[in-house]
Amino acid sequence: MKPLFIATGLALSALCGAAIAQWQWLDRDGRKVFSDRAPSPDVPDKDILKRPRTAPRPTSAAAKEQGVSDSAAAAEGAVTTARPVPLPGGVDKELEAKKKQTLDAEAAKQRAEEEQTRKSKGENCARAKQAKSGLESGIRLSRTNAAGQREVLDDSARAAELKHIQNVIDSECK
Numbered sequence: 366m367k368p369l370f371i372a373t374g375l376a377l378s379a380l381c382g383a384a385i386a387q388w389q390w391l392d393r394d395g396r397k398v399f400s401d402r403a404p405s406p407d408v409p410d411k412d413i414l415k416r417p418r419t420a421p422r423p424t425s426a427a428a429k430e431q432g433v434s435d436s437a438a439a440a441e442g443a444v445t446t447a448r449p450v451p452l453p454g455g456v457d458k459e460l461e462a463k464k465k466q467t468l469d470a471e472a473a474k475q476r477a478e479e480e481q482t483r484k485s486k487g488e489n490c491a492r493a494k495q496a497k498s499g500l501e502s503g504i505r506l507s508r509t510n511a512a513g514q515r516e517v518l519d520d521s522a523r524a525a526e527l528k529h530i531q532n533v534i535d536s537e538c539k
Contacts, residue, residue, distance in 0.1 A: 389415035490538035497530045 390404045391397060391412040398404070404413060500506065500523055507517045518526065 387415065387417065388413070486537045486539075490534065493530050493533040493537060497527065497534065500527050500530065 388400045388403055389397060390408050391414065392408075397414070505517055506523070507515050510516050
């Protein structure tokens with residue numbers, strides 16, 4: 366018998382949560398109004414300070430779809446359970462502005478990186494072409510080896526260097 370009383374008490378206390386649901390809004394004179402019923406449709410959304418969690422937003426458009434006039438819907442407290450009414454304009458303007466600013470900053474950063482890459486490829490291409498023309502001129506060329514000694518390029522070293530420079534030109538000069 367005792368478990369039945371406990372279960373009944375828990376069920377009743379759960380139902381009481383809906384009874385204490387309160388609406389809070391500012392009236393035309395700026396005074397706070399507390400009620401267990403939704404405010405009339407002429408109260409702007411910005412003036413509604415608190416809504417019950419379980420209560421959907423009343424709309425006059427849904428009442429018109431059901432064939433009920435605005436005054437009858439307000440009098441009967443008609444409430445739709447379809448969808449909550451979106452904010453005026455449908456978007457958060459600050460959030461959209463921040464998203465746009467972030468996207469613009471990322472696009473500018475990407476453009477700067479692409480410009481830097483293009484510039485360095487152009488410089489590499491010019492250096493490679495200059496080195497190729499020097500190797501093809503037939504003048505004796507020398508370079509410094511790892512030991513710091515000067516060595517003259519023979520025909521095989523010249524051909525290997527030309528092949529390397531041609532690979533650089535092919536990759537950088539597009």
